[in-house]
Structure formats: C-alpha cells, structure tokens
Amino acid sequence: MLNISNQQSASSQKLQTFKTVRYLENRPHYKVLNRIVVGLALLGLLVLFLPWTQNISGSGFVTTLKPDQRPQTIHSAIAGRIEKWYVKEGDFVKKGDTILFLSETKDSYFDPNLVENTRQQVEAKKSALQSYGGKVGALESQIVALAREKDLKLQQATNKIRQAVLKVRSDSIDLEAVRTQLKIAYTQFDRSTQLNKEGLKPLTDVEEKRLKLQESQAKIITQENKLLSSRNDLINAKVEINRIQAEYSEKMSKSSSDKFTALSNQYDATAEVNKLKNQYANYSIRNGLYYITAPQNGYVNRALQSGLGETIKEGTAVVSIMPSRYEIAVETYVDPIDLPLLDKGAPVRLWFDGWPTIVFSGWPGLSYGTFGGRVVAIEKYISPNGKYRVLIAPDKDEPAWPKQLSIGAGAQTIAMLDTVPVWFELWRTLNGFPANYYKGDKKEEKKEESK
Numbered sequence: 001m002l003n004i005s006n007q008q009s010a011s012s013q014k015l016q017t018f019k020t021v022r023y024l025e026n027r028p029h030y031k032v033l034n035r036i037v038v039g040l041a042l043l044g045l046l047v048l049f050l051p052w053t054q055n056i057s058g059s060g061f062v063t064t065l066k067p068d069q070r071p072q073t074i075h076s077a078i079a080g081r082i083e084k085w086y087v088k089e090g091d092f093v094k095k096g097d098t099i100l101f102l103s104e105t106k107d108s109y110f111d112p113n114l115v116e117n118t119r120q121q122v123e124a125k126k127s128a129l130q131s132y133g134g135k136v137g138a139l140e141s142q143i144v145a146l147a148r149e150k151d152l153k154l155q156q157a158t159n160k161i162r163q164a165v166l167k168v169r170s171d172s173i174d175l176e177a178v179r180t181q182l183k184i185a186y187t188q189f190d191r192s193t194q195l196n197k198e199g200l201k202p203l204t205d206v207e208e209k210r211l212k213l214q215e216s217q218a219k220i221i222t223q224e225n226k227l228l229s230s231r232n233d234l235i236n237a238k239v240e241i242n243r244i245q246a247e248y249s250e251k252m253s254k255s256s257s258d259k260f261t262a263l264s265n266q267y268d269a270t271a272e273v274n275k276l277k278n279q280y281a282n283y284s285i286r287n288g289l290y291y292i293t294a295p296q297n298g299y300v301n302r303a304l305q306s307g308l309g310e311t312i313k314e315g316t317a318v319v320s321i322m323p324s325r326y327e328i329a330v331e332t333y334v335d336p337i338d339l340p341l342l343d344k345g346a347p348v349r350l351w352f353d354g355w356p357t358i359v360f361s362g363w364p365g366l367s368y369g370t371f372g373g374r375v376v377a378i379e380k381y382i383s384p385n386g387k388y389r390v391l392i393a394p395d396k397d398e399p400a401w402p403k404q405l406s407i408g409a410g411a412q413t414i415a416m417l418d419t420v421p422v423w424f425e426l427w428r429t430l431n432g433f434p435a436n437y438y439k440g441d442k443k444e445e446k447k448e449e450s451k
Contacts, residue, residue, distance in 0.1 A: 047422055048421065048422050048423040048426070049421055049422065049423065050421070050422050051419045051420070051421065051422075052419065052420055052421060052422045052424075052425045053416055053417070053418075053419050054416075054417035054418050054419070054420060054425065054435040055349075055414045055415060055416055055417060055435070056334055056338040056341060056342065056414070056415040056417065056435065057412070057413065057414050057415075058332040058333055058334045058387075058390065058412075058413045058414075058415070059332060059333065059410070059411070059412055059413070060330055060331045060332030060333055060390075060410075060411050060413065061330070061331060061408055061409060061410055061411055062328060062329075062330055062331075062352070062405050062406065062407055062408060062409040062410075062411055063328075063329055063330065063331040063391075063407060063408075064323075064326040064327060064328060064329060064407065065326075065327040065328070065329040065376070065391070065393055066326070066327060068296075068323070069323050069325070069326035069327060070323075070326075070407070071301060071320060071321070071322045071323075071407065072295070072320070072321055072323075073304070073317045073318075073319070073320050073321075074099065074292060074294075074295065074317070074318050074319050074320075074321060075315050075316060075317050075318060076102065076289075076292060076312050076313075076314065076315065076316050076318050077289045077314065077315075078102070078286060078289045078290075078314055079105055079106065079311070079312065079313050079314050080102030080103055080104060080105055080290065080311070080312060081102060081103045081104075081105050081309060081310065081311050081312075082100065082101075082102060082305060082307065082308055082309065082310045082311075082312065083101045083102060083103045083308065083309075084100070084101040084308070085099075085100055085303070085308075086098045086099055086100065086101070087099050087100075087300050087319075088300070088303075089300050089301065089302055089303055090299065090300060091299070091300045092297075092298070092299055092300075092324065093294040093297070093298060093299075093300060093321070094294065094297050095293075095294055095295065095296050095297055096293050096294065097293060097294045098291050098292070098293055099292050099293060099294060099300070099318070099319055100291075100292040100318055100319070101290060101291055101292075102289075102290050102291075102292065102312075103290070104290070105311055109283070109286065114283055115280065115283045115284055115287060118276060118279055118280045118283055119280055121276050122273060122276045122277055122280055125269055125272050125273045125276055126273055128269050129266060129269040129270060129273055132262050132263075132265050132266035132269055133266060135262040136259055136262045136263055136266060139255050139256075139258050139259035139262060140259060142255050143252055143255045143256060143259065146248055146251050146252050146255060147248075147252065149248065150244065150245070150248035150252070153244045153248070154241060154244055154245070157237060157240045157241040157244055158241070160233075160237040160240065161234065161237040161238060161241070163237075164230060164233040164234035164236075164237045165234060167230040167233060167234075168227065168230040168231055168234055170230075171223065171226045171227040171229075171230045172227055174223050174226070174227075175220070175223040175224060175226075175227050178216065178219045178220045178223045179220060181216045181219065182213070182216040182217060182219075182220055184216075185209070185212050185213040185215075185216040185217075186213060188209045188212070188213075189209040189210055189212070189213045191209075192205050192208075192209040193209075292318055292319075294321060295321075296321075296323055297323065297324045297325065298321040298322050298323040298324050299321065299322050299324060300319060300320075300321055301319075301320040301321060301322050302319070302320045303318075303319050304317045304318055304319055304320060305317075305318050305319075322407065326407075327393070328394065328401060328405060328407075329376070329391055329392060329393045329394075330350055330373065330391075330392040330411045330413065331389060331390075331391055331392075332389075332390050332392060332411065332413040333383060333385060333387035333388065333389055333390070334387055334388055334390055334415075335387055335388075336382065336386075336387070336388060337434050338415075338434065338435070339378070339388045341415075341417060341434065341435055342375060342378055342390060342415060343375065343378075344375055344376065344377070344378065345374055345375060346374070346375045346415055346416070347372065347373070347374060347395065347415070347416045348372070348373040348374065348375060348392050348413050348414065348415045348416065349370045349371070349372065349373070349413070349414045349416065350370060350371050350372075350373050350392065350401075350411055350412065350413050350414075351370045351371070351411070351412050352371075352402070352405060352409055352410070352411050352412075353409055353410035353411070354409070355402065357370060370414075371394070371398060371399065371401050371402075372394070372395035372397070372398025372399070373392040373393060373394055373395050373398075373413070374392065374393055374394075374395050375390060375391070375392055375415070376391050376392065376393045377390070377391035378390050378391075390413075392413060417435050418435070
C-alpha cells in the first residue's frame with residue numbers, strides 16, 4: 001500500500017517550518033472568515049426550503065377590455081373630394097358631430113335635384129301602377145259580364161231549340177193529318193167515280209171529289225215544306241248555340257288576354273316602382289354620407305387625410321378617434337409551452353412602464369409597485385410573433401390601476417401558479433421542465449387513491 005497519509009503529514013510539517021505560515025494560522029480573521037462561509041452555506045441551505053411561487057412572465061401593452069372602446073379609424077363610405085374640415089387633432093367630439101364634408105366626384109350624382117326627381121319618378125310610376133290596377137279590374141268586370149251574357153244567350157238559344165223541336169213535332173202531326181185527309185180524298189174520289197159509272201152519283205159530285213183530292217195533294221206538299229222548314233230551324237238553333245259559344249269564348253279569351261297583359265304591365269310597374277324606391281333611398285342615404293360624423297364620443301387622435309380638394313376613394317381612412325370612455329386592460333403574450341398552464345380567472349401581477357417598481361417574481365408579497373389582474377381571455381391561435389395573446393382585466397379585489405395610464409403603454413406581467421420550495425424550482429429550471437409539471441400526475445394519484 002502507498003503511504004499517502006504519512007506523505008501529507010510530512011508535507012504539513014515542512015510548511016510549519018515557515019514563519020509566514022505559522023503567522024497566518026494564528027490570525028483571528030481566518031477563523032471569522034470560516035464562520036462566515038459556514039453561516040452563508042447554512043443560510044443558502046435554508047433558502048432552498050423557502051416557499052417559491054411559480055410564475056409565467058410576459059410582456060405586452062395597455063389596451064381596452066371591449067373592442068368598441070379601442071382606437072378606431074373612420075372611413076369614407078363614398079368617393080368624394082374634401083371640401084371642409086370641422087375638427088383638428090386633439091379635439092373632443094361627441095357622437096354625431098361633423099368631422100369632414102365631402103363633395104361629389106361621380107357624374108351620376110351631379111344633379112342637385114336628383115333626390116327630388118327620383119321621388120317624382122316614383123310617384124309617376126305609382127300612378128301608372130294604379131292605372132294598370134284599374135284596367136285589370138275593368139277587364140275582370142268585362143269578363144264577368146261576358147260570362148253572364150253568354151249564359152243568357154245560351155238559354156235563349158236553348159229555348160229556340162225547344163221551340164223548333166216542338167214545331168217539328170207539330171208539323172209532323174199536321175203532315176200525318178194531311179196524309180190521312182189525302183187517303184180519305186182518294187177513297188171518296190174512287191167511290192164517287194164508281195157510283196158515277198153506276199149512275200148513282202152525278203158527274204158534278206165526281207168533279208167535287210177530284211177537287212178535294214187535288215186540294216189534299218197540295219196541302220201535303222205545303223205541310224212537307226213546313227216540316228222541312230221546321231227541321232231547318234232546329235238545325236239553325238243548334239248551330240246558333242255553337243256560334244254563341246265560339247263568339248263569347250273568343251271575346252272572353254281576348255278580354256283574358258288583355259287582363260294578363262295588364263297584369264304583366266302591372267307587375268313590371270311594381271318592379272319599376274320598387275327599383276325607383278331603392279334608388280330614391282340610396283340617393284337619400286348618399287346625401288347624408290357627404291358629412292362624415294363621429295360614431296361615438298372621443299378625441300381626434302390623427303387626421304389621416306389632409307388638405308382641401310383632395311380626392312379619396314370609398315373605404316379610405318380619414319381620421320382616427322380614441323373613445324373617451326373605456327375599461328382598461330392589458331394585452332400580453334406568453335410562450336406556447338406556458339399556454340396550457342393558464343386559465344380564465346387566473347391571478348396575474350402587473351407593472352407598467354414609467355412606474356417605480358421592485359419585483360420579486362417568486363415572492364409577490366415582497367414586490368412593490370405591482371397591481372393585480374385576472375385573465376379574461378386566452379387566444380387559441382398563435383400570433384405572428386410566435387406567442388399566444390392573453391387579455392388581462394383589473395382584479396376587483398385588488399387596488400385600482402393608475403388612472404394616468406394611457407392606451408398603448410408598455411406593461412409586464414407575471415401569472416401566479418403553485419407555491420413550491422426553492423430547491424424544487426431550481427431543479428425544475430435546470431431540467432427544463434415547465435411549471436406545474438407534476439400537477440396533473442398528483443391529481444390522477446389522488447383520484448386513484450380515492451377509488
């Protein structure tokens with residue numbers, strides 16, 4: 001074995017031979033320094049067991065809680081030429097106050113009586129629409145009258161048919177009676193001729209019977225003519241019904257055609273009236289857009305257009321306004337690794353640029369010049385700067401934020417998390433673990449133990 005211990009003792013004995021070494025060992029400051037070093041080591045060890053509040057730091061700026069309370073830009077709804085400014089930068093304006101007056105640049109709107117002329121066109125088209133309505137009503141009445149007249153004519157023609165049928169029957173009966181008379185006349189003439197040949201009747205009687213026979217023959221021809229004439233009247237009556245139906249169908253079709261034409265014109269006039277009403281409303285509204293007014297109470301921050309006679313397009317930004325009443329908030333940004341640790345309502349400590357502040361991130365109770373806040377919104381989509389946006393509102397249970405804060409001022413934030421020992425925080429930081437790394441595991445263990 002090596003005699004290392006003896007070598008060390010021998011070397012220390014050799015050092016004792018030097019006067020300077022013996023002098024330093026006997027100095028009292030050397031013992032005090034040792035005590036100080038030991039005391040600091042013990043103090044550092046105690047500090048490792050002190051409570052430390054985990055936190056998430058971020059930087060941002062002062063903004064407003066509601067979107068309608070933030071600085072806004074007023075745009076021109078129409079194209080025009082700047083004619084007159086009614087405000088200057090820094091002025092306070094109320095809702096509805098005139099900021100700027102524009103004149104027209106489009107030739108379609110140069111007519112100073114455009115709105116009145118359009119109104120007159122609307123009234124004229126309304127009168128035309130009423131005329132078409134009256135024409136439609138008159139044609140409907142005409143169609144109803146034609147239908148009634150057609151019914152009466154058809155009834156009249158039907159009655160004529162019935163009369164013709166009865167006349168045919170009557171003439172048929174008369175024809176049969178004449179035929180019977182003719183037969184009797186033939187029989188009497190033959191009998192008289194026979195009796196004349198036998199000498200029982202004179203020749204005058206025969207001639208008288210022949211005359212009656214001829215009269216009967218003449219009557220039957222006349223009666224046949226009457227019957228044929230009655231039958232023709234019946235046919236004419238039936239034809240008259242068809243003629244009446246065709247005539248009135250044509251008249252009613254023409255009236256219906258005129259009615260539908262009038263209805264078509266009425267619908268066209270209605271569409272034209274609505275179109276003119278739309279134009280009239282547009283022109284009336286456009287007249288009100290020549291004056292750009294303040295949408296709410298506020299201060300004129302900056303005039304984005306300048307001069308007189310300058311032409312601007314639709315949607316051009318004209319002036320920027322800061323609302324006079326707003327609820328202050330802070331917009332800060334956190335790293336993606338810290339986003340899952342934040343929840344709505346989480347407490348946050350803040351300090352603002354220009355305000356004296358002493359900050360101990362792990363011991364918020366020792367900090368000076370910080371203010372309390374609560375998380376009210378967490379953006380779910382990453383911002384262009386690679387971080388997530390968080391909106392913080394004042395904590396009602398904490399002292400109020402300074403009234404002198406202005407929108408856009410810088411702010412620093414610290415979101416308070418769990419309280420852990422200092423040694424645990426150092427170990428977590430050295431290993432690169434996020435805050436609350438074991439938070440979820442502890443909850444799961446407690447759930448399993450409860451089961």
